Amino acid sequence: MNWKSFAVGAAVGAVGGIVLSGAAKDHKTASPEKVLKSVKERFKEDGKIDGSWISMKPESFKQHTFETQVFKGGISRRVDGELEQFEFIADVNSGTILDVYPL
Template sequence: MKMNWGTFILGAVAGAAGAVATQKYVTTSTYASADKALKEVKEAFKAEGPIDGSWIKMKPEPYKKAGINKLVYKGGVSRTIGQEREQYEFIADSHTGTIMDVYRTY
């Protein structure tokens, strides 16, 4: 039985191209935008009053709590109520942008 090298090479190239395209799709589509998570938090805080500032780490980082292992974005919001400055931090799921936790810092 004689092997057809042209068909073999064509199949290998097509397989490699498919693998590269799949990897590119998975790595670019598995994370929600950090800006999306920050926008969601800011809208929730603005519903209760003005905010002074906000921030978010653009690179997801590991988060482990109560058996949950995820990659998350961490950020914060500050505002002034009367004479008191309040600062909050939040944790958002990096895959969906959903806010997982918000807590006041002192």
């Protein structure tokens, strides 16, 4: 093997690695901690938060023909002295809240 072939192979490998690295970064999932923080900030607008949780392991979620991976979590707060509890579902890829429902 000559040096010219080696250099071309190394350059192609380096460029391929950079391209694949960039593609992998584009497919990162949302941080469960950031999703929970976002939900808590929205709920704090209406009352003090008593507790919150989020599952760190994504789960499969299917509604009608829509299927994705989600984080599930919950939050409780007090409004006018009454305890309110909610669960939420957030998209793993974007962190977007897909649903919030009372318990």
